[in-house]
Amino acid sequence: MTVALSGCGSSGDGDVTLKFVAADYDPEGGDSTKQYWEGVATAFEAENKGIKVDVSVYDWKDVDREVAEMVEAGDAPDIAQIGAYADYAAEGRLYPVNDLLSIPVQANLLAPLAEAGEVGRMAYGIPFVASTRLLFYNKTLFTQAGLEPPKSWDGIESAAKALKERGVKYPFALPLGKEEAQAETMMWMLSNGGGYTDSVGTYTIDSPQNVEAFDWLKDTLVGEQLTGPVAPGKLDRKPAFTAFANGEVGMLNGHPSLLQQAAKKGVKVGMVPLPGPDGKARSSMGVADWMMGFKQNGHGRQIGKFLDFAYNDENVLEFADQYDLLPVTVSASETMAEDPAHKELWPFLEALSESTLYPVGKTSWAKVSENIKKQIGAVVTPNGDPTGTLGAIGREAAATENAE
Template sequence: MNIPVSSKMPLLSLVPFLLLAITLAGCTKEGRGTALTKADTKAFISFVAPAYSSATKPFFEELVKDFEAKYPNIEVELQVINWDILDSAYNTMISRNEPPDLLLSNIYAHFAKDGLLNPMDELLSPALQAKIYPYYTETGKWNGVRYTVPYAATIREMYYNKDIFNEVGIAGPPKTWKELEDDARQIKNAKQVDGFGVDLTDNEIWAYLSYFFYSAGGGWMKNGEWAINSPQNVEGILFLKELYEKGLTDPEPTVTTRDEKQRILGNGKLGMLISGNYFETVVPREFPGLKWGKGPIPVKEGQMPLVLGVQDVWMSFRTDHTNKEALSKFLDFIYEDARYEEFVIREGFIPTVSTVGKKLGENDAVMKQNLDWIQHAKFYPIQHPAWSAVLNATRNMGQAVLLGQMTPQQALDRLQQIALSKSK
């Protein structure tokens, strides 16, 4: 999920789906071509994307069908894989020396460092390059070379159940840590429902770490150096742990995912949680009677308001059949305005290209606000090769910290050492 911009699909049975994904990953099509200029030879593109929702696979299937109709000399093999096993699936492909030509995910720099990726500037047409919002692009560069192009983006905010807030007399979402604690306590005492939903599962823990790192005045890095075990970050995790110990979060932060907690909020059993702006599309669809509101992520008193941005990016692996001309045509097709606009609206994302962003922002005040906010957002340090190892190391630390098996300082010291060792 990695985490992705989003993982809105319900959890599937892991083992059979993993076997299916690996089987699919091993399937190849005969006659993979490399040249578009020969009438009897087809170019071949293998294409892997995560399932954001039940709408994702049909959308990409239709996209591939339309593309192959327009370019009959280019064959596209599509796999849409659940976020929960996406990493395992594409790592299996890479280990078999059968990487996808295009992968949509949220980590890439370790692949770039290992020389596995095609530079994106060799694939992007001038027209596509010109319409990508520039504030996304720095995190797509490793060692000065761009290896990704952003596709799906969100910002994270506090979402809350308006009916619960109104019933207990809370006027609006909390803006500070103190307000967060006080509101969660008021909801718990008055309604006997959970005040604040926290996801420290292996789907989303790095997001919640980020919220409380940045809201304390810290972050993953400082002045270009890893700073995971900074005093500010330790303070942020200590505060989160105290909320849990006081019973002001949901009782199972390391078990129930953000998607499950969104449904609990929709059912009136949870006051608030931090989520992405896709909440605004997905949750009201499931709970049409829900009255919801949103606000910024609460920060420690005295800190600046926090906007966290998340993006999923395309990367292109070097393969034995890489055809840059075909890949360029396919990327242009993916980002055609009408088609990309449909994807953004279906999945509840923020556009990464100016042509679609301008149109949607003119017609939707919320979208315009999201587009404004993401320009000032903090992002995960995906441009650093060590980020993949750091992210993976966070997956099982939630329970250890909450149950006292490790102190926040010990846990963050460990992450810092992993970051430094993988940066060599």
């Protein structure tokens, strides 16, 4: 692979080992993500003598914290593939994308995702993979119960009640545990016309729409015992997905990689957009995970070489294929959209252009997201207080924002 490179970084042509920390995407908890990156690293090293890549992979529950601790200890990785970048960019720790990626690779990134990687109109975060979220339902359980896919919150409630009567373990799995509570939270906010921020980017975490959504979850889905044996605040995404793949879940909010996991176990999956109170929600949630290069070791030139290699179509499509995720480059997306082998992913690709992403460009987002993970599960408990807790999270978000 021949690439044009910008000459950044202080290192010369001596041997360099890049420290690369990545998130684990294996839904089964295996080592397939590490195998993928080690394969990319081996192929890269064969073409780039003098540059080694040392790969470490951490569970999503831990990876953001692990990188934060490395940075705090003065031992930042050269490359991190994690959930947020803006706080590091604001601290001046990251290379601008212009200093890393060649112009052809930059131009090939999907524009809405590339723009979401900006802080102060300068791009620091490189989208890695994307996904959108849809409401998944077990077709077999729905057929047995004579149910149609839900088109409103009332439809979710009535379907969940029917599934519960038939002994389904999790009529509606609601993972508000720490693994990815910020995602489940945002989906329900969006379904009621709310969200984390307003149109100008101000936090609106305790908006009436958001409070109403969590009042409904607390009083209806959880209050009527329609969410299964594990309290939502203690249920993480990974075990919820595993339960779905085991045929124990009637409905949950899922992303593309769950398709493959369910297919392996023979579960027939139906998918519809998560409905709102009276019909289709105004927006679905989109997620992009982020790649970034840290300045600390001065390896910008070598980082750029590796990332250009990692973002070629062969690598991008291999990773997207492996986990049923959406590619972030124009060329790979076009390939996927034209290939009938990826037909199951077309609804997710279609939803991506109109989806709402986390407010990742806000330097406060990483801390706010962690706070949501810690607190939101308590909102839907019997003694939960959606108004009070969302208000507290919102005030803390505003304080964090103002302190940046």
